[in-house]
Amino acid sequence: xxxxxxxxxxxxxxxxxxxxxxxxxxxxxRNSSMKANSTNTSEMKRMDCENLNIRVDRIRCRLQxxxxxxxxxxxxxxxxxxxxxxTPTACISLYKNVQRDKCYDHAGKEKDRCFRRLVGFSKxxxxxxxxxxxxxxxxxxxxxxIENANEAGSISDDDSAKIIDLIVEIKQDILDxxxxxxxxxKLNELKKMIRSVQ
Amino acid sequence: xxxxxxxxxxxxxxxxxxxxAFMNNKSANSEEKNTGQVPAEEYKDFQTNDDYxxxxxxxxxYIQQ
Numbered sequence: 001x002x003x004x005x006x007x008x009x010x011x012x013x014x015x016x017x018x019x020x021x022x023x024x025x026x027x028x029x030r031n032s033s034m035k036a037n038s039t040n041t042s043e044m045k046r047m048d049c050e051n052l053n054i055r056v057d058r059i060r061c062r063l064q065x066x067x068x069x070x071x072x073x074x075x076x077x078x079x080x081x082x083x084x085x086x087t088p089t090a091c092i093s094l095y096k097n098v099q100r101d102k103c104y105d106h107a108g109k110e111k112d113r114c115f116r117r118l119v120g121f122s123k124x125x126x127x128x129x130x131x132x133x134x135x136x137x138x139x140x141x142x143x144x145x146i147e148n149a150n151e152a153g154s155i156s157d158d159d160s161a162k163i164i165d166l167i168v169e170i171k172q173d174i175l176d177x178x179x180x181x182x183x184x185x186k187l188n189e190l191k192k193m194i195r196s197v198q
Numbered sequence: 199x200x201x202x203x204x205x206x207x208x209x210x211x212x213x214x215x216x217x218x219a220f221m222n223n224k225s226a227n228s229e230e231k232n233t234g235q236v237p238a239e240e241y242k243d244f245q246t247n248d249d250y251x252x253x254x255x256x257x258x259x260y261i262q263q
Contacts, residue, residue: 107244107245108243108244108245109241109242109243109244111244112240112241112242112243112244112253113241116240116241121257122240123240126260127260128260128261128262131257131258131260131261132261134257135254135257135258135261138250138253138254138257139250139254141244141250142247142250142251142254145247145250174261179261179262179263180258180261180262180263181263183258183261184258187254187255187258191251194247194251198247
């Protein structure tokens, strides 16, 4: 009887462990080549951009194909800023959550409210992680404005691609936990680039 | 002996249920944190590139030197 009880207990613990593991595990979306086989023409164009090796070329290609960052399916394409990370899951989730909450459909203060709620950045919570994530969203907002200006024809494809490329690089530094001093140097460069095309 | 087995089973079940309760609580707390409201005066009115740049300049102060 005792042996039976121990056996049953063992089975219960085993099942519970499997369940907990299943709940806790997440899956990183990949640049699936299966999905790339879609026959849709715009999809083909988009995938062509993804096959380019140099980041600025991919960005320029997307601008030319009018592929806006906020329209991207992040289950298919890993965001540029998350690509070089060793564990990109949290980064991809951040992008997905912005899309889910439609932060980019808002303007002005509503947009800021959406960003802050998403990353939990407030007067009461100024933790480094929430500040870094908030900066990612602010840079994403800036990127959206460059895309808009490019679509309106006020910034060329080349200039827009260079600016967005630098924005992505800064986002990567922020996500890579680089120190403030390193980020500031690139931010100053970004400011110069943006002001030169305004 | 039978009584002893039942006691062991109950202890195991309580431990498993406690683990689940702890996990659920942890996840609920994290969601609550992410949806917390902040005072209205904190929000930036994003209208220009400079509005974003200024917000970035302010926020970078919360990042390690």
